[in-house]
Amino acid sequence: MSVLVVGAHGVAGSAAAEHLSSHGRAVTTLARRPVALDDGGAANDRRHLQADLLDTDSIPRGALSSITEIVYAGYAERSSFGETTDLNARMLSGLLQALERDGAAPERFVLMGGGKSYGEHLGPYRTPAKESDPRLLGPILYNPQEDLVQAGVRRFGWSYTVLRPDGIIGHSLGSPMNILTGVAAFAVLSREEGVPLRYPGSLAGWNALHQATDSRILARAVAWALDAETARDEIFNVTNGDHFRWRHLWADIAAFFEMPPADPQPLDLASHMAGLGGVWQRIGEREGLREKTLDDFVRWPFVQGWMDTGYDMVQSTIKIRLAGFGDAIDSHQSVLDHLFGLREAGYIPQ
Structure with a gap:
């Protein structure tokens, strides 16, 4: 075939x-x-x-x-x-x-x-x-x-x-729909600037039930x-088979980057992060990252849209399970696995 x-x-x-x-x-x-x-x-x-x-x-x-x-x-x-x-x-x-x-x-x-x-x-x-x-x-x-x-x-x-x-949740660059690179870039830039990791989406999005x-x-x-x-x-x-809330996942992300979490601070990401391209380039040159241009690494409007979604996003996966496909993974572990993959591939620093 x-x-x-x-x-x-x-x-x-x-x-x-x-x-x-x-x-x-x-x-x-x-x-x-x-x-x-x-x-x-x-x-x-x-x-x-x-x-x-x-x-x-x-x-x-x-x-x-x-x-x-x-x-x-x-x-x-x-x-x-x-x-x-x-x-x-x-x-x-x-x-x-x-x-x-x-x-x-x-x-x-x-x-x-x-x-x-x-x-x-x-x-x-x-x-x-x-x-x-x-x-x-x-x-x-x-x-x-x-x-x-x-x-x-x-x-x-x-x-x-x-x-x-x-x-x-996965690895791709230049994709208009990739939350992982957005989360990674936001954390790396926050750490570089010496600030705790704050959720940048809406407070409703922080609490809503989401899926991946x-x-x-x-x-x-x-x-x-x-x-x-x-x-x-x-x-x-087809989803991971579970659901998550950012308020619970965020602590795991902060721990991955060895950062203290802090209370959410809603931001207009596209405008707020626009001035940090030079910081990302500096990190990239110092750490030898593969992608040194922030705009090529993350699409902030998509990240904003997901993190601002303040209502439950829940799809039933009963039909595909009954048809014979039952693969599943814990969504927290999924995010951490792929963040580790970005690190190992040289897209974010150690």
Whole structure:
């Protein structure tokens, strides 16, 4: 089987590509950026296509002809929900056009969705959210993508699975949706400035019940979805299997960085951290970090959005468990594992 992983530099796509290739699948990755071993991108033993899905001519003719499975984790962001939704639908349409052009006959398609399908970005929503919940009035990022993939059943003859993780914890750089690098950068900068670690989100966010999906859990769910008959033409929530509150997790993060925690101090992160790029560069040069540009390491608006969310974010994972996938991890341990990984890889100091 030959699997195409789209969005191979993002936190979801990079984990999926690594897991699938390490478990015997022939993996081709596709992304706008070139191969980059140090940011979770495609490794040298995988074929990589540097291409823009908005320009199908950028995908070499015939490059997709032998693809039998697809994992789609591509994502691009614009200033409004409407623009972002339209852009991502056009990207997926571009891939489908290229597949048709090359005469590809994929048998399986796994689409990476998320909690926006339940409107968690809009405000308090029905919890626990279930895959059977009715759609919301758009623009909702994943609705047009799901429609395109479902239409592909008739167009290409594939079966599909939609996976809906939430708050993916893992390693990727330059990704617009990565909470881990934001937490790490905030802690490192606070320590450098000699101040205690204070939660920078809203007080409501500090207390709310949240959830996350470890990228390793998600990668294993992708592999399961490609193989399991019970995953055919289904939608599944996939999370770590537990929930957490920042007020409890924060002490563990402070201990990891050997810092004293202190009372929360809500901040406008994008503006407040804008003046600390030079401090990050100084740390990077002194410690020999791989990424010395703060803006390339973290996307503050995403960090702000998650930490300010002051209502419960809870998805039911009963459906995927009953279908046969039951992998789980403690979310506190997940965050600490990946912070350790960032440290070992040289992205944050010892």
